[in-house]
Amino acid sequence: MPAPEFMMRTATLVFVMMLAPLIPGIASRTRSILTARRGAPVWQLYSDLWKLLRRGTVYSRTTTVVFRLVPIALLASVLVAALMLPLDGRSAMLRFSGDVVAFAYVLALGRFVLV
Amino acid sequence: MILLLGGLSLLVAAALVVVSMRNQQRGNAMFATLVVAGCGLGMVPAVQVLYSGTARTVVLVLGSTLPGGDWIFGIDPLSAVFLIALFGVGAAAAVYGVGYMAFDSRTPAWPCHALFALELVALALVVCAQAIMPFMGAWELMAIGSMLLILTEYRHAEARRAGLIYIVATHVGTLALFAMFALLARTSSDWSFSALATGTTSASGARIAVLSLALVGFGVKAGFVPLHFWLPPAHAAAPSHVSALFSGVLIKVGIYGLLRVVTLVGPPPAWWGWLVLGLGLSSAVLGVLWALAQHDIKRLLAYHSVENIGIILMGMGAGALGSAYGHPSLAILGYGAALLHTLNHALFKSILFLGAGAVYRLTGTRNMEELGGLARRMPLTWLAFAVGSAAIIGVPPLNGFVSEWLVFQTLFRAGFSADALRIAVLAVPGLALVGGLALACFVKVGGVVFLGTPRSSRDLTASRPGLLLDGPPLVLAAVCLVIGCLPILVLPPMLIAGGFVAGVPLLPPEAGAMAAAVGAKEISILAAALALAATGIWLIAQRLHRTVPARQSETWSGAYQLPSARMQYTASSFAAPLLEIFGRLSGVRTHRGASVFHSEPVDLILDGVVVPWWAVIERAALRLRPLQQGRLSRYLMYVISTVVALLAYLLVRAGGR
Numbered sequence: 081m082p083a084p085e086f087m088m089r090t091a092t093l094v095f096v097m098m099l100a101p102l103i104p105g106i107a108s109r110t111r112s113i114l115t116a117r118r119g120a121p122v123w124q125l126y127s128d129l130w131k132l133l134r135r136g137t138v139y140s141r142t143t144t145v146v147f148r149l150v151p152i153a154l155l156a157s158v159l160v161a162a163l164m165l166p167l168d169g170r171s172a173m174l175r176f177s178g179d180v181v182a183f184a185y186v187l188a189l190g191r192f193v194l195v
Numbered sequence: 196m197i198l199l200l201g202g203l204s205l206l207v208a209a210a211l212v213v214v215s216m217r218n219q220q221r222g223n224a225m226f227a228t229l230v231v232a233g234c235g236l237g238m239v240p241a242v243q244v245l246y247s248g249t250a251r252t253v254v255l256v257l258g259s260t261l262p263g264g265d266w267i268f269g270i271d272p273l274s275a276v277f278l279i280a281l282f283g284v285g286a287a288a289a290v291y292g293v294g295y296m297a298f299d300s301r302t303p304a305w306p307c308h309a310l311f312a313l314e315l316v317a318l319a320l321v322v323c324a325q326a327i328m329p330f331m332g333a334w335e336l337m338a339i340g341s342m343l344l345i346l347t348e349y350r351h352a353e354a355r356r357a358g359l360i361y362i363v364a365t366h367v368g369t370l371a372l373f374a375m376f377a378l379l380a381r382t383s384s385d386w387s388f389s390a391l392a393t394g395t396t397s398a399s400g401a402r403i404a405v406l407s408l409a410l411v412g413f414g415v416k417a418g419f420v421p422l423h424f425w426l427p428p429a430h431a432a433a434p435s436h437v438s439a440l441f442s443g444v445l446i447k448v449g450i451y452g453l454l455r456v457v458t459l460v461g462p463p464p465a466w467w468g469w470l471v472l473g474l475g476l477s478s479a480v481l482g483v484l485w486a487l488a489q490h491d492i493k494r495l496l497a498y499h500s501v502e503n504i505g506i507i508l509m510g511m512g513a514g515a516l517g518s519a520y521g522h523p524s525l526a527i528l529g530y531g532a533a534l535l536h537t538l539n540h541a542l543f544k545s546i547l548f549l550g551a552g553a554v555y556r557l558t559g560t561r562n563m564e565e566l567g568g569l570a571r572r573m574p575l576t577w578l579a580f581a582v583g584s585a586a587i588i589g590v591p592p593l594n595g596f597v598s599e600w601l602v603f604q605t606l607f608r609a610g611f612s613a614d615a616l617r618i619a620v621l622a623v624p625g626l627a628l629v630g631g632l633a634l635a636c637f638v639k640v641g642g643v644v645f646l647g648t649p650r651s652s653r654d655l656t657a658s659r660p661g662l663l664l665d666g667p668p669l670v671l672a673a674v675c676l677v678i679g680c681l682p683i684l685v686l687p688p689m690l691i692a693g694g695f696v697a698g699v700p701l702l703p704p705e706a707g708a709m710a711a712a713v714g715a716k717e718i719s720i721l722a723a724a725l726a727l728a729a730t731g732i733w734l735i736a737q738r739l740h741r742t743v744p745a746r747q748s749e750t751w752s753g754a755y756q757l758p759s760a761r762m763q764y765t766a767s768s769f770a771a772p773l774l775e776i777f778g779r780l781s782g783v784r785t786h787r788g789a790s791v792f793h794s795e796p797v798d799l800i801l802d803g804v805v806v807p808w809w810a811v812i813e814r815a816a817l818r819l820r821p822l823q824q825g826r827l828s829r830y831l832m833y834v835i836s837t838v839v840a841l842l843a844y845l846l847v848r849a850g851g852r
Contacts, residue, residue, distance in 0.1 A: 133739065152736060156728035163724055 096162055101125035199270065199323070202237025202282070203316050205229050209289075210312040217305045223293045226308055230315070234286035237319065241278035244270045245688040248703050264385045267325040272692040273458065274322040276534045277444070277451050280541040281322070283674070284443040285315045287667035291549050292436035294663025298556045299348075307347045307434060314340040318444055322451055326387040327376050334372070338365045341445055344437045345429050357428035360801075364425035368415030372452075375408035379459065391459050402460055406467050409456040410474075417449025419478035419508060423501045424801035427489075430497035431561070435552020438493060442500045442548060443541035450507055450537055454530070454696050462518040462526075462698060465615075472512025476625045479505025483632040491561045492551045492640065496544065499587060499636070502629060503540040506602060507533045509626065513605040513619055514697060520616045523699045525608055528713070531693030532601035535685065539586070539594040542675050546583035549668040550576050553660045554644060563643050570645040573660050577645045579668035584637035586675045589630055592722030594678035597686075602626065604713055680722040686710035 105122040112119025209229035216222025270278065292311060296304035317340050320333035342365075345358045378401055383390045411422070418426040426446065430438045453471075457463055482501030489495035514529025553576045554569060555561050570577040586593035589600075603626065610620025678685050687706035694701035701709070822833075 152729050152732045155732050156725055159728040159732075160721065160724045164721075 093159075093162060097159070101129060198239045199237050199241075199278075199319070202233040202235070203319055205233030205236060206312045206316050209233060210309040213305050213308040213312070217303070223297075223304070223308070226312070227290045227293050230289040230312055231286045233312075234282035234289075234315070238279055238282040240270055241275040241282070245272055245275040245279070245692065246703065248272065248688075248691040248701060248706065264328065265326060265387060266329040267387050268320070268323045268329065269325045270323060272688075272695040273451070273454055273534075276538060276689065276692050277322040277447060278319060280447060280538050281315065281318050281444045283671075284440060284541050284545045285318075287545060287671055288436040288439045288443075288549070289315075291439075291552070291664060291667040292434065294661060295434060295436055295552055295556060297663075302348055302350070307344065307437070310340055310344050310347075311437065311440070314344060314440065318448065321448055325389070326385075327380060327391075328386060331369075331372065331376070334369065337445070337448070338362070338369065341365075341441065344440075345433045347434050347437065348432065351432065353428070354432035357425075357432040360805075361425045361429045364415050364422075368412045371408045371412035371415075375405050375412055375456075378405050378408070388455075388459060392461075399464075402464075405456065405460055406463055409453055410470070413449040413452035413456070414474075415449070416446060416452065417504050417508075418446050418501055419474050419504050420481045420501060421800045421804070423478070423482070423504075424805050426501060427494045427497040428801075430500070430548075431491055431493040435493070435548050435555065438496075438552070439545040439548035442497065443545045446500060446504060447507075447537050447541065450504070450511070450533070453511065454533075457515065457696055458698070463515045465516060465519040468512050468515035468517075468519050470512075471508050471515055472619060472622060475505045475508025475510075475512055476622050477505070478502070478508065479629045480625060480632075483629050483636060487632060487636045487639070490563050492554065492563055492566075492644065493548070493561050495563075495636070495640065496547050496551060499547075499633070500540075500544060502633065503536065503544070503587070506599065506626070506629070507536045507540070509533075509622060510536060510598075510602045510605060513602070513609055513622075514693065516609065516616055516619055517605075518697050520612065520614050522609075522612060522616070523697060524709070525605060525612075525616075526697035527690055527693045527699060527701065527709070528601065528608065529605045529693070530696040531686070531690040532598055532605055534692050534696075535601060535689040536595075536598035538685070538689070539598045539675070539678065542671050542678075543583045543586035543593075543595060546579050546668045546671045546675070547587065549664070549671075550580035550583065553664045553668075556664070557660060563640065566644045568646065573665075575665040575669060576660050579665065579672045580645065581641060582672040582675060583668070584641055586679070588634045588637055591718070592676070592679045592725055594675045594682075597679060597682045597718060599626070599630065600718075601713065680719055682718050683707075683710060683715040686713075686715045 102122065102125075105120075105125050108124070109119055109122050206229070209226050212229060213222055213226040216225070289308075289311060292308060293304075296302070296307055314337065317333055317337040321330065321337055324330035324333055339362075342358050342362045345361055346354055348354045349358075379391050380386055381401070383393070414422045415425075430441055433441060479502050482498050482503075482505055486495050486498035486502060489498060510529050510531075510533030512529070514526045514531075514533060517523070517525030517527075517529050551561070553573060554566065557573065558566060558569070560566065582593065586595040589595040589598075603623065606620055606623050606626070609616050610623075611617075687703060687710045690706040690709050691701050691703065694706070
């Protein structure tokens with residue numbers, strides 16, 4: 081893959097990841113409009129994330145190293161799943177026979193570590 | 196072949212050593228070394244056969260004066276797959292077994308070790324036998340050896356009952372096999388498998404009978420629903436390294452037998468393929484469902500073996516359908532997927548059984564409701580167990596994913612074909628459901644047993660499991676990871692073996708090209724991407740932690756002052772909502788109270804069908820008891836009347852001609 085195209089694709093990926101928190105925002109706003117409530121603003125998740133990133137972390141004494149590794153693994157699985165989607169109108173970066181199943185199972189990996 | 200014989204004789208030597216040096220440290224060490232050396236030596240020819248693709252039917256003929264013609268042994272690609280699984284699991288389980296048996300001072304360890312080594316020999320002979328007589332001989336040796344292994348802890352009534360159920364079940368299977376081989380041998384010149392393979396393309400009625408009898412005879416050993424009933428009690432009662440061998444290898448011999456019959460009678464008809472696919476699907480779904488209901492960790496794992504046998508059968512059924520409808524590449528892929536899943540299941544199920552055994556030894560219980568928080572005390576066991584559970588669920592980048600994904604691909608490809616084969620794609624949602632339920636089940640096991648805080652005040656007899664208990668599962672876990680990350684290493688040989696079963700021999704380059712075509716390389720890229728993304732995110736997280744420090748505290752538990760272990764989620768409660776969906780099929784009895792929720796699993800087949808019928812047979816047998824009363828004159832009369840009856844039969848038959 082030539083360098084400029086690689087840059088483009090990485091940029092797309094980053095863009096998609098940045099855009100992701102907007103979707104739940106839109107969904108909840110739509111729901112609140114439909115039920116005639118005022119509801120949270122569309123940008124709610126961004127401000128939540130910003131606030132949480134500035135806070136410290138508290139680990140429970142009953143938890144194990146899993147508790148620290150899970151967020152990393154979860155984010156990684158979502159990122160790799162995103163690699164397998166045809167994002168910007170071109171074919172996906174990772175593409176092979178049976179990739180539908182692989183896509184589902186990468187997301188399952190995320191589920192597994194989450195629960 | 197000579198190497199294999201050398202390996203087998205080392206195994207026999209190991210058994211002799213452990214018998215002659217009873218209960219000595221040095222004897223045990225020598226035993227473990229000899230078994231590992233024997234397994235290593237035996238694996239060499241198997242790997243050679245599998246990677247070169249040329250069947251090394253190097254024939255070992257023991258004099259023709261033996262009953263049943265020549266006793267022929269040899270390795271072809273099909274036996275090679277099972278030999279590799281056998282020797283891999285066998286070596287790891289034997290080393291572990293030395294550590295495992297040392298925990299129990301009341302049960303003498305040497306009979307178990309000696310039988311274990313001999314059982315490995317019997318299993319190797321079963322998969323290498325190339326004629327009826329040696330096959331059946333080794334088969335019986337294996338059946339009896341495994342019953343004695345179940346009875347290692349014969350002081351427990353549970354083990355005695357399991358042994359009884361097992362021996363009855365296995366002999367019912369053997370009976371079906373006798374009938375099957377008798378039918379097969381009717382039309383062939385001698386009793387070697389090569390003669391059978393050329394001789395049995397005749398009557399379709401005989402073929403139907405042979406294939407059905409094979410499903411019963413080998414099905415009892417493989418343990419798919421509804422023939423699985425012997426499996427959970429036997430796996431739970433046997434020592435853990437023996438359970439690993441049972442689940443990893445012994446039940447796979449049933450799969451081996453089915454595939455061997457396919458090579459003997461040629462491409463099976465379509466109905467057989469559909470039947471196998473259906474049996475596989477129902478066994479996979481019911482197996483995982485019943486697993487979810489269990490509290491005994493080893494019974495739970497045993498039901499997962501039922502599930503995985505189901506997945507293997509699905510691959511096999513798809514393969515059989517592929518050859519029945521004239522799609523050879525589909526047949527190769529299906530059989531290859533089944534074989535790869537066989538190997539993979541042997542690896543990860545052994546890890547899980549060995550891990551469960553370590554838990555049992557250190558806590559004295561297998562009941563998950565009493566366990567908890569073990570990750571802190573046995574971190575290495577937990578690590579291996581976590582890898583094993585991720586592999587059995589089938590998430591990338593582990594080996595379980597590779598083979599389940601191959602099965603999925605076979606089914607999808609079947610869906611694209613023009614004929615009735617298309618319907619096979621309907622099995623896909625079933626397989627997906629199995630994956631989901633397996634995920635829930637292993638989250639339950641991993642979460643309840645290893646995470647959280649201890650649930651009961653069971654003292655740990657030792658602080659750490661030690662290297663003997665932790666080492667072997669960790670080695671197997673590493674193999675799982677390698678296969679999961681670099682499937683190109685194992686896919687071509689499995690496709691070669693699949694081609695062998697399908698009757699379409701493949702050369703290594705062709706198999707390599709086929710493996711590349713199904714996307715073996717992309718799996719590696721996927722694994723690399725996962726690792727890369729995880730490291731990247733970890734680095735960023737480290738960065739963040741430097742600016743905002745982390746601290747530790749108790750779990751916030753609402754307004755309670757003292758969080759207690761009883762407040763945790765239990766295994767019963769975790770599984771309850773899922774099990775409720777399936778109603779009576781899930782096989783649990785539940786008790787609800789104001790503050791109590793309790794469920795107990797029941798085996799629908801064993802308790803609902805087999806045991807009642809057993810009672811009927813027993814009553815019928817009692818009627819026959821007056822025949823046997825120890826009077827010599829009576830017995831002489833029986834002999835005479837039998838002779839007279841046989842003579843009369845001969846007379847009538849001669850008259851009929």
